[in-house]
Amino acid sequence: MKKWMGVLLISVFLIANQASAFLVESSYMKQAGGQYVKVTKVTCDTASSSDCQTLCQNPTTCQRSEPYCRNCAGTTSPLLRQLFTEISKSYAISQELNDRQMLVKYLATEKYVLLDIKSVFNYYTPVGGEAFGKELGFFCGDAAESALLAVKLDEVHQPMALSYVLCRNNIGQTSAFEVKPRQPGMGNRPLTSPLIFNLN
Numbered sequence: 001m002k003k004w005m006g007v008l009l010i011s012v013f014l015i016a017n018q019a020s021a022f023l024v025e026s027s028y029m030k031q032a033g034g035q036y037v038k039v040t041k042v043t044c045d046t047a048s049s050s051d052c053q054t055l056c057q058n059p060t061t062c063q064r065s066e067p068y069c070r071n072c073a074g075t076t077s078p079l080l081r082q083l084f085t086e087i088s089k090s091y092a093i094s095q096e097l098n099d100r101q102m103l104v105k106y107l108a109t110e111k112y113v114l115l116d117i118k119s120v121f122n123y124y125t126p127v128g129g130e131a132f133g134k135e136l137g138f139f140c141g142d143a144a145e146s147a148l149l150a151v152k153l154d155e156v157h158q159p160m161a162l163s164y165v166l167c168r169n170n171i172g173q174t175s176a177f178e179v180k181p182r183q184p185g186m187g188n189r190p191l192t193s194p195l196i197f198n199l200n
Contacts, residue, residue, distance in 0.1 A: 022048040022100065024107070024166055024174040026114035026148055029063065038066040040107060040114055051104045069113045070157040072121040079159045083115065083149055084124040085131075088138035091162060094180040103176045106163065111153040114166075117145055139177065140167035150176075 023043040028036040042062040044052035049059035056062040071077050082090055097103055106112070115121060117136060118128045125131045137144035148166040151159050165177045 021045045021171075021173050022051060023168070023172065024103075024114075024148065025146075026066075026116055029065075038113070039063045040066055042107070048100075051100065054104055055108050064107070066113050067111050067153060068157055069121065069153060069159065072113065072159060073123075075123050077159050079151070079161070080115075080121060081124055083151070083162060084119075084122045085135075087135045087149075087162075090182055091179045092182050093139060093165070094178040097164070097176040097178060100176070103164065106150070110163070111157065112163065113151050113153065113159070115149040115151060116147065139165045143168045 021044070025041045025043075027039060027041055029039045030036055040063070042052055042055055042064075044060055044062070052062045053059050056064060072080060075081065113121070117133055120127075122132065133144050136147040140147040146168045149162060150164040150166060152161045152163045154160040162179055165179055166174050167177065169175045
């Protein structure tokens with residue numbers, strides 16, 4: 001009995017340590033002036049410490065400010081409308097990223113925003129609501145609450161394309177999935193054409 005208890009405790013300890021081996025989250029950070037800025041937070045353990053080191057020269061935790069997203073706050077982006085209302089009709093998982101370095105490079109070099117179930121950019125469905133949760137569940141299953149959509153921004157910081165769906169796996173690590181557009185059909189054609197509004 002003691003032997004089994006020891007094995008069980010060791011297993012729980014190992015799983016707990018792996019739970020944050022490589023974890024990507026999106027949150028807000030308060031700046032000195034009182035403003036809030038959207039940040040990508042990455043947590044690494046010993047095995048993935050080189051990833052955090054690459055991202056921001058810190059082996060355990062990393063916070064990177066996400067750029068300003070033009071036309072994200074409001075209903076002018078056809079891409080965001082599609083992602084928040086019918087992502088499961090428009091996109092499918094292409095494959096899981098086996099090489100995490102591709103995701104680390106993306107996070108380090110691309111202009112992007114991360115969208116989650118409580119995104120402030122969701123002007124299309126109730127924030128944190130069941131409808132968008134079901135859409136995310138199509139990709140991440142029971143982990144829909146922590147799912148993230150990595151949306152690439154163009155040169156003027158407008159949403160350009162859905163790059164990855166990030167899901168938390170059964171041991172609490174982030175898994176990244178490439179996506180592909182479904183076959184275009186009536187009512188579910190992926191939208192990529194940008195709209196630029198010049199208010200000057």
